Amino acid sequence: LLYHRAWLSIRGLGFKSRSAEQISARLLSRIDIGWAASLGMSMNDNTRAADIQTRHLLLALKAGEPKRITRALAMEVPHMAGHTGLKMKESAAALSHRAEELSNQLDDPYLLALVLGTRGVAIYLNEQWAEAINVLERSEQLFRQRCRAVAWEMATVRTFQMWSLQQMGDLAALAIRCPAAVQEATERGDLYAVTNLRCFTSLVNWKNEDVRSALHELDRANQEWSHESYHIQHYAFHQARVTTLLYQGDREAAWHSALSG
Numbered sequence: 001l002l003y004h005r006a007w008l009s010i011r012g013l014g015f016k017s018r019s020a021e022q023i024s025a026r027l028l029s030r031i032d033i034g035w036a037a038s039l040g041m042s043m044n045d046n047t048r049a050a051d052i053q054t055r056h057l058l059l060a061l062k063a064g065e066p067k068r069i070t071r072a073l074a075m076e077v078p079h080m081a082g083h084t085g086l087k088m089k090e091s092a093a094a095l096s097h098r099a100e101e102l103s104n105q106l107d108d109p110y111l112l113a114l115v116l117g118t119r120g121v122a123i124y125l126n127e128q129w130a131e132a133i134n135v136l137e138r139s140e141q142l143f144r145q146r147c148r149a150v151a152w153e154m155a156t157v158r159t160f161q162m163w164s165l166q167q168m169g170d171l172a173a174l175a176i177r178c179p180a181a182v183q184e185a186t187e188r189g190d191l192y193a194v195t196n197l198r199c200f201t202s203l204v205n206w207k208n209e210d211v212r213s214a215l216h217e218l219d220r221a222n223q224e225w226s227h228e229s230y231h232i233q234h235y236a237f238h239q240a241r242v243t244t245l246l247y248q249g250d251r252e253a254a255w256h257s258a259l260s261g
Helices: 002-011 025-041 046-063 066-081 086-106 109-125 129-146 151-168 171-187 191-207 211-224 232-248 251-260
Strands: none
Touching: 002 046, 025 046, 025 066, 046 066, 066 086, 066 109, 086 109, 109 129, 109 151, 129 151, 151 171, 151 191, 171 191, 191 211, 191 232, 211 232, 232 251
């Protein structure tokens, strides 16, 4: 990861635009595989996802195909925003606007929705939660109305909406949004979305003073998710469980749960 990030920093983000017909099928295939892997792993194993995303971006820049470059630049935004320091956050914002300009030129609704979604994630990482919700809602609306086969993307922007509400302490809004989102994800058999959202369902149960149901939802989500390695979802389970036990006043159980996480 460090090697490829260093090379990307030296190389820069310049590219020579070429059509897909001018590029070898092997290179295009490698770019598409990199995209699928970085996207799919970004919300469970984000360190590996960052490495794959960097390689994916380098390949896309080498090829010069506009849609793949726009996609790769958009995906780069939250990775940059996750770094500390004002300069990196400003660079992430500038990169997002560059990706937006390219997506507007291509007039591709998927790319437009993706740019908004990754921008919303970057804003969330900058702790501007109300603004993040606004941008993420626009992304979700565009995915829903103008795109197909985007269950993962919609689940992800919804997850960051819920995280933003959690950070703002707006349990009333979570109580309205979360159950309906869980129901929709359950009906389509979307384990990724259901698992993410169940952590917020536990917070909704706090509002109803139903701590037992909150813990049950968390345990159920934890049991149904993969345990082959440690994922963001496992962190979310344990964080939600510890805070729920603290809310209940069971400090000893919270301590042991924190140690086991």
